[in-house]
Amino acid sequence: MTxxxxxEGLVKRFxxxxxxxxxxLTVPEGSVLGLLGPNxxxxxxxxxxLATLLQPTEGRAEVVGLDVVRDAARVRAAIGLTGQYxxxxxxxxxxxxxxxxxxxxxxxxxxxxARATELLERFDLVAAASRxxxxxxxxxxxxxxxxxxxxxRPRVLFLDEPTTGLDPRSRQGMWEFIADLADGGTTILxxxxxxxxxxxxxxxxxxxxxxxxxxxxxxxxxKAQVGGQRLExxxxxxxxxxxxxxxxxxLAAGEMQVDEQSRRVSVPVxxxxxxxxxxxxxxxxxxxxxxxxxxxxxxxxxxxxxxxGRGAESETGSDAAAGRGDPPAGHEPVAIAGAxx
Amino acid sequence: xxxxxxxxxxxxxxxRRNLIKVKRVPDLIVxxxxxxIMFVLLFRYVFGGAINVPxxxxxxxFLLPGIFAxxxxxxxxxTGASLAEDLQKGLIDRFRSLPMSRSAVLVGRTFADLGLxxxxxxxxxxxxxxxxxxxxxxxxxxxxxxxxxxVFSYAISWLMAVVGLLVRTPEVVNNASFMVIFPLxxxxxxxxxxxxxxxxxxxxxxxxxxxxxxxxxxxxxxNTPAGAPVxxxxxxxxxxxxxxxxxxxxxxxxxxxxxxxxxRTPGR
Numbered sequence: 381m382t383x384x385x386x387x388e389g390l391v392k393r394f395x396x397x398x399x400x401x402x403x404x405l406t407v408p409e410g411s412v413l414g415l416l417g418p419n420x421x422x423x424x425x426x427x428x429x430l431a432t433l434l435q436p437t438e439g440r441a442e443v444v445g446l447d448v449v450r451d452a453a454r455v456r457a458a459i460g461l462t463g464q465y466x467x468x469x470x471x472x473x474x475x476x477x478x479x480x481x482x483x484x485x486x487x488x489x490x491x492x493x494a495r496a497t498e499l500l501e502r503f504d505l506v507a508a509a510s511r512x513x514x515x516x517x518x519x520x521x522x523x524x525x526x527x528x529x530x531x532x533r534p535r536v537l538f539l540d541e542p543t544t545g546l547d548p549r550s551r552q553g554m555w556e557f558i559a560d561l562a563d564g565g566t567t568i569l570x571x572x573x574x575x576x577x578x579x580x581x582x583x584x585x586x587x588x589x590x591x592x593x594x595x596x597x598x599x600x601x602x603k604a605q606v607g608g609q610r611l612e613x614x615x616x617x618x619x620x621x622x623x624x625x626x627x628x629x630x631l632a633a634g635e636m637q638v639d640e641q642s643r644r645v646s647v648p649v650x651x652x653x654x655x656x657x658x659x660x661x662x663x664x665x666x667x668x669x670x671x672x673x674x675x676x677x678x679x680x681x682x683x684x685x686x687x688x689g690r691g692a693e694s695e696t697g698s699d700a701a702a703g704r705g706d707p708p709a710g711h712e713p714v715a716i717a718g719a720x721x
Numbered sequence: 722x723x724x725x726x727x728x729x730x731x732x733x734x735x736x737r738r739n740l741i742k743v744k745r746v747p748d749l750i751v752x753x754x755x756x757x758i759m760f761v762l763l764f765r766y767v768f769g770g771a772i773n774v775p776x777x778x779x780x781x782x783f784l785l786p787g788i789f790a791x792x793x794x795x796x797x798x799x800t801g802a803s804l805a806e807d808l809q810k811g812l813i814d815r816f817r818s819l820p821m822s823r824s825a826v827l828v829g830r831t832f833a834d835l836g837l838x839x840x841x842x843x844x845x846x847x848x849x850x851x852x853x854x855x856x857x858x859x860x861x862x863x864x865x866x867x868x869x870x871x872v873f874s875y876a877i878s879w880l881m882a883v884v885g886l887l888v889r890t891p892e893v894v895n896n897a898s899f900m901v902i903f904p905l906x907x908x909x910x911x912x913x914x915x916x917x918x919x920x921x922x923x924x925x926x927x928x929x930x931x932x933x934x935x936x937x938x939x940x941x942x943x944n945t946p947a948g949a950p951v952x953x954x955x956x957x958x959x960x961x962x963x964x965x966x967x968x969x970x971x972x973x974x975x976x977x978x979x980x981x982x983x984x985r986t987p988g989r
Contacts, residue, residue, distance in 0.1 A: 461815070467810065476738075480737075481815070484734055486821075
């Protein structure tokens, strides 16, 4: 089967800044690719090039077999784009927004209206259909924005951080919509900084950081890269952290990670449940107040931490991005940022 | 769909979108009409008594074509601010990712702003009639007068489109335009006869296209005083032709430039 998206050696420089330093990726027709990375990694730049909004400095990109530079006009007819900021006209009603975009996709008036009605229903916006989008909540705007990008039944859909800034409930709803679309056969390229989101929605993942691909594969393959299980111990007082580290040293199959804030020590281990018993024995009589202890499969946060030497920034946005120039040194305690477990 | 039909269809869609906003935000139309009414009344009654116009014509008759010109030129700055706003909100990105004509967003914008200017002129004309302004020419000439004003304002809209696409912050576009538009509309025959100007300013004012627009409107409405001296400058002896030349030049430069900028301006 021909891939829906092919990107080869994509480089984009803005003046002295290199946003993309040679990115390759392929998305088979009908699949979902999660493009993962922290703020400033280059995710949006990839999407903007594929959506014909930017021209690459080097390399090439094809969408549905068409070159995004030479055949830009035909590419536009085949894609839908939802950017990071819901691009809806706030003075137009939900219906008017969709009708307008439908007309601009060259649908006939009747078809544009029929599609608008259909999508308002599907995205749960019927009650708000005749209200100006200005009155919509963040989640409703985002849904309207995605509905607009779907109006002409695009073969390829770009979703640039579709759930950033949404509350947990809206995020859940958005995931269901995206999963539905993927089931319907739409090829989707989804960018996200939420590892959980990619894990849940994407068939395959590409992790980029500072304009380079640093890992690719399915969620399970990526987790396998990090290795086996981890033993996690949460202690009652910060003073106990050191004691746990010393005691559990013999079990560690790799670098231990300590999250001072949540007083959690995470130890990569090679064994199975017997390790847990061993750990309990080691801690016994040490006077350490253990609140919680357990074995856990690595999740994508661990993948990220292992690959980049630092956690994925999930909530703090640009503040976190500002500090990302200096990754913590290997032996320093590393804070595990990211999704709560 | 052939290319021309596509441009027309997309432009109509965008014009409609822009006019819906006017409908939804009545403040826009209120301010677009209140300020011209205010200008008409202020100049007519505050300065009217102090400003002497040569020849046998009332100040109201002299003033109104000037107010028309100033207001629609100011009205055209909307084009720049609105485009900058669309850029800021990511709407231009959406439009640029659609398989629509590359010029439609600009054509639709400038036409909507032309529509607003038509409303402004109508309101001003009615206000003017109430305070003593009269048209003394024939109907075709009067229509010609309104057309000169509107066509010129349309050309200014394209200049403002370029400004909006370059500056990209609505507030800055507004401030920058006022810096240019105020001298341009005041150092002209808009409110006072040129005879009162110092020499250097007078030369500038004579060749200022706004003066020619005002002169053309006055001539076509029959508001030029019968006994007024014939202007020295060629530009004011042939105001319609001179305005036409500026209009063509503006459109020839700024339409292609704006379309080019639109096609490559990244949204943020």
